[in-house]
Amino acid sequence: MTPLRDVVVMVELELRRIRHDRAELYTRAVQPVLWLVVFGPVMGALRAIPTGGIPYTDFITPGIIVQSMAFISIFFGLTVIWERESGILKKLLVTPLPRSSIVIGRSMSSGVRSTFQMLIIVPIAMLIGVRIIPNPLYFLGALAIIFLASGGFAAISVFIASIMKSRERFMGIGQAIIMPLFFASNALYPVEMMPPILKALSSVNPLSYIVDAVRSLLITGDLAQLPMDIVAIAIFDIAMFIIASISFKRIIK
Amino acid sequence: MKHLPILDACALSIFMQSAVDARGIVKVYEGKVRALAGVDLQVGSENVFALLGPNGSGKTTLMRILTTQMPPTEGRALVMGHDTVRGGAGIRRIVGYVPQEMSVWTDITGYENMLIYAKIYGIPCESRRRLINEALDGIGLSEVADKLVRSYSGGMIRRLEIASALLISPKILFLDEPTIGLDPMARKVVWEKLSSFKREFGTTVFFNTHYMDEADLYADEIGIISRGRIIRTGTVAELKRSVGGDVLLLELEPGGIGSPLLERLRAVESVKGVALGESELRVIADDAETALPGVMRLLDGSGILVRKVSMSAPTLDDVFLKYAGTRLESNSRIADIAKVRQTIRRG
Ligand SMILES: Nc1ncnc2c1ncn2[C@@H]1O[C@H](COP(=O)(O)OP(=O)(O)OP(=O)(O)O)[C@@H](O)[C@H]1O
Numbered sequence: 001m002t003p004l005r006d007v008v009v010m011v012e013l014e015l016r017r018i019r020h021d022r023a024e025l026y027t028r029a030v031q032p033v034l035w036l037v038v039f040g041p042v043m044g045a046l047r048a049i050p051t052g053g054i055p056y057t058d059f060i061t062p063g064i065i066v067q068s069m070a071f072i073s074i075f076f077g078l079t080v081i082w083e084r085e086s087g088i089l090k091k092l093l094v095t096p097l098p099r100s101s102i103v104i105g106r107s108m109s110s111g112v113r114s115t116f117q118m119l120i121i122v123p124i125a126m127l128i129g130v131r132i133i134p135n136p137l138y139f140l141g142a143l144a145i146i147f148l149a150s151g152g153f154a155a156i157s158v159f160i161a162s163i164m165k166s167r168e169r170f171m172g173i174g175q176a177i178i179m180p181l182f183f184a185s186n187a188l189y190p191v192e193m194m195p196p197i198l199k200a201l202s203s204v205n206p207l208s209y210i211v212d213a214v215r216s217l218l219i220t221g222d223l224a225q226l227p228m229d230i231v232a233i234a235i236f237d238i239a240m241f242i243i244a245s246i247s248f249k250r251i252i253k
Numbered sequence: 254m255k256h257l258p259i260l261d262a263c264a265l266s267i268f269m270q271s272a273v274d275a276r277g278i279v280k281v282y283e284g285k286v287r288a289l290a291g292v293d294l295q296v297g298s299e300n301v302f303a304l305l306g307p308n309g310s311g312k313t314t315l316m317r318i319l320t321t322q323m324p325p326t327e328g329r330a331l332v333m334g335h336d337t338v339r340g341g342a343g344i345r346r347i348v349g350y351v352p353q354e355m356s357v358w359t360d361i362t363g364y365e366n367m368l369i370y371a372k373i374y375g376i377p378c379e380s381r382r383r384l385i386n387e388a389l390d391g392i393g394l395s396e397v398a399d400k401l402v403r404s405y406s407g408g409m410i411r412r413l414e415i416a417s418a419l420l421i422s423p424k425i426l427f428l429d430e431p432t433i434g435l436d437p438m439a440r441k442v443v444w445e446k447l448s449s450f451k452r453e454f455g456t457t458v459f460f461n462t463h464y465m466d467e468a469d470l471y472a473d474e475i476g477i478i479s480r481g482r483i484i485r486t487g488t489v490a491e492l493k494r495s496v497g498g499d500v501l502l503l504e505l506e507p508g509g510i511g512s513p514l515l516e517r518l519r520a521v522e523s524v525k526g527v528a529l530g531e532s533e534l535r536v537i538a539d540d541a542e543t544a545l546p547g548v549m550r551l552l553d554g555s556g557i558l559v560r561k562v563s564m565s566a567p568t569l570d571d572v573f574l575k576y577a578g579t580r581l582e583s584n585s586r587i588a589d590i591a592k593v594r595q596t597i598r599r600g
Pocket residue numbers: 253282283286287288306307308309310311312313314315353
């Protein structure tokens with residue numbers, strides 16, 4: 001049970017940081033909210049995308065939540081770089097925390113921020129008329145999916161942090177990873193609409209599975225694909241945690 | 254005799270008595286930088302040990318190896334009887350550590366920093382609050398415990414780091430330049446706390462420093478490190494005695510001494526080391542009376558006016574000068590480190 005306890009401590013740390021500085025949560029919410037209130041209605045009015053009877057803004061709400069989660073997580077590496085430049089990481093290494101717990105714990109911290117982000121975005125979506133399934137269990141399920149998936153992306157960012165030593169380059173790489181994943185996913189249009197190559201890419205794109213899971217829980221209520229989505233997300237997380245743990249050795253050198 | 258197994262057991266028991274026992278430690282960074290070039294070092298248990306050395310001599314590298322952060326390239330080290338590579342987990346449970354750089358989260362309070370570490374160490378819920386408050390109180394931070402660390406001064410941050418290293422009553426404490434950037438009062442508070450803690454728990458203290466007076470006042474034993482090698486260890490008195498001779502202090506009119514002249518001064522009969530300060534020249538000599546005429550002649554010949562000559566007992570700086578061939582104290586360096594810490598704080 002100790003690995004779980006370690007992660008819980010790291011999550012608590014993140015909660016305390018957020019409690020002292022909420023401003024970042026709000027500024028980070030600006031971009032997803034723009035997608036919701038501008039991009040959604042405008043594209044929806046064109047009626048160019050077949051969404052199976054769902055209003056377009058409703059259709060992309062899960063995608064926007066997931067995109068915001070992916071950005072928050074991928075930039076979490078900046079925190080890890082800062083912790084390396086200061087002595088924090090060195091000190092953590094000299095505690096009884098196993099190194100894997102440090103990697104997973106620091107990664108899951110970004111999950112805390114992502115779930116808070118979702119708690120800001122969803123009410124705004126409801127305000128502009130997006131119909132969220134009124135089932136608290138479904139909603140909690142979606143929160144859990146966002147929390148867990150966030151860890152995988154934060155682990156990617158720990159891996160990038162081990163190669164990139166400067167912040168500026170880090171920002172560039174982060175954008176260069178998330179945007180293509182986002183556009184090659186089912187976040188903005190159904191997979192059926194995509195050309196065959198993109199369709200194939202989408203089936204190995206973790207974002208597609210995460211969007212699908214969140215969409216089924218928040219918007220459609222059709223849970224048929226959910227088990228497979230969860231398996232895909234779990235595989236993604238585990239693979240990323242392993243890569244991050246291996247690359248972590250380089251960070252601390 | 255040499256082959257009797259009993260001797261091995263003896264050797265082992267000597268091992269067990271040392272808090273730190275390093276043999277032949279070599280560390281090469283990225284296949285290029287040879288930071289440690291064969292370190293042999295024994296530190297007695299329940300001692301306060303100071304590692305003194307100039308910038309880049311390998312102090313931090315050695316401490317990072319001893320605290321199990323990275324393996325040595327060659328050699329092996331035991332800390333409280335545990336191997337730093339294979340027994341790392343055993344060491345991490347009993348060691349307190351303060352890195353050279355700032356190591357606290359600045360966007361939460363001092364108390365919260367301690368709380369997170371208390372939880373990491375699995376200190377039970379009932380005693381957490383009391384232990385943290387005692388630790389903060391003991392180092393004079395209880396009034397600011399609930400303020401964000403961002404608002405702390407450099408000295409308060411350092412004290413918080415030390416408090417959190419003491420939280421688990423470690424068997425051995427590793428402090429990398431523990432009082433860097435602290436004013437004299439704060440340094441005194443820190444060392445009083447460390448001394449009383451050591452008396453109470455019998456903790457071994459291993460610290461890196463460039464403050465010679467600090468090593469002089471608080472260390473039972475000192476190791477001198479230069480270019481990745483420990484060149485001398487001993488008690489302060491032993492080391493000073495080993496300078497073996499006199500120190501001549503010559504007060505000069507400012508200006509005018511170049512390195513060729515310093516070289517020629519070093520060649521004067523009985524002179525063992527020469528160091529130039531702002532307006533004074535320190536000459537270590539086997540025998541001051543023999544050295545003085547030669548030194549004066551050279552200075553006169555170069556047109557340098559000597560205002561005053563005096564003799565003094567050797568200081569640790571002279572010890573350093575003798576064994577490492579350079580001076581230790583350098584104000585620019587202290588300023589440098591203070592600056593680095595500052596930048597890191599701003600994040
Ligand atoms: N992570 C690293 N990668 C490459 N080289 C390093 C690394 N850390 C230290 N070095 C080099 O190893 C040498 C010893 O450095 P170290 O930090 O151990 O010295 P130090 O005695 O602690 O110096 P200071 O008093 O400045 O803290 C230096 O030449 C330094 O540049």
